[in-house]
Amino acid sequence: MEPDDDPPPIDAATAMRLIDAQRAATVQSLEPDPRLHYWPWGVAWLIGFGLFFLRFSPGGRTFLAMPEWLPLTALFVLLGAASVVFAVGSARAYRQVTGESARRGSWYGAAWGLGFLSLFTVAGRVSDSLPHDLAGLLWSALAVGLTGALHMAGGAIWLDRTLFRLGLWLTAINIVGVLAGPGWHALVIALGGGGGMLLAGELSRLRRRDHP
Incomplete structure (x- = not known):
């Protein structure tokens, strides 16, 4: 009688573990590093x-001398770089995602764009009527407030x-910063x-590692 070359059957528990491991590997490959x-x-x-706080400090002081345009320029450049890193990482991770998940992502991205377009329109309309320090507080507080709301919306989705x-x-620290006043809000x-x-980002990475 020839020996049986077929592998032994896999029990149900082992099969489920293999399925879970494969599912976790698939999720890891699709989702980018949360950082x-x-x-x-x-x-x-x-x-x-931080540069805003050093240049436009509380009480009209200046903790670090620099051109007035530098903090805003640095912030926009850094935000632009962050957008590129985020967009490239997300595109690589989600290029194979279709259907409802892809539609949610595109609609959520549209909410960010339209939300900030509305913010810039409103703030630009009224900020010229405010003193320089309050105008800066208005812009930053509205931007941070909208960011907090959209983060909560994304978490709910x-x-x-x-x-x-x-x-x-x-949202909480934005309220605290506004109550503290110009200069302190930036800090x-x-x-x-x-x-x-x-x-x-670090907590998300640890949670993903411990619970793939």
């Missing part, structure tokens, strides 16, 4: 708003607790907002 979602923005906020909690955190957003995004 790409948070860290570029965190660095941009930390440095950009994808049931992402980290994203939703980050939106709550940004609160630089440390609390930028630092919060860096922390959120």
Whole structure:
């Protein structure tokens, strides 16, 4: 009698573990490193708003002499770089995603674009009527407030607790910064907002590693 070369049958528990492992590997291949979602923005906020605090400090002081245009220019350049990193990472990860998930992502992206277009229109209309320090506070507070709201919306759409909690955190510190006043708002957003995004990225990475 010839020996049986067929492999032994796989029990149900082993089969389920193999299926779960394959599913986890597929998710890992489709989802980008969560730090790409948070860290570029965190660095941009930390440095950009940090420069605002140093140049336009509370009480009209200047902690670090620099041209008035430098903080805003640096912030826009850093945000632009963060957008490129985020877009490239997301495009590579989600290029094979179609259907409802892709539609959610595109609509959510449109909400960001239209939301900030509306913000720029409103703030640009009224900021000329305000003193320089209050105009700066208006722009930054509206931008951070919209960012927090959209983070919470994204967390609700994808049931992402980290994203939703980050939106709550940004909303809370934005209120604190506005109450503290011009100058202090930039410091609160630089440390609390930028630092919060860096922390959120690391926590997401650890959670993904421990619970793929």
